[in-house]
Amino acid sequence: MKITLMHLLKYKPATLQYPHEMRTLPNNYRGMLALLRYDDDTEKCVGCDLCEAACPSRVIRVVSAEVPGEPTKRYSKEYYMDMTRCLFCGMCVDTCPVDALGMTRGFE
Secondary structure, three states: OHHHHHHHHHOOOOOOOOOOOOOOOOOOOOOOEEEOEOOOOOEOOOOOOHHHHHOOOOOEEEEEEEEOOEEEEEEEEEEEEOOOOOOOOOHHHHHOOOOOEEEOOOOO
């Protein structure tokens, strides 16, 4: 009982009042997956489908199309992420050649 009381008085409580106090997250924390955009609000994705191939749980679906008049340029016509099945592994972020995907710090 003496040891328990010593620890009770020695350490501060670890409880946070969640909506009002936010936790400090570690630097390597991986939150929600996000498709990033340029400053002019256009998507960075070029429709290469590498993120779709790298995803182990098949969360990402990319439908790509060619730019009319320029057959060598592509863009993603439809980009779909099912976040209910995501493992938050970050493999899709690592394989993206144009850094169009990123892990946010959000956890809510």
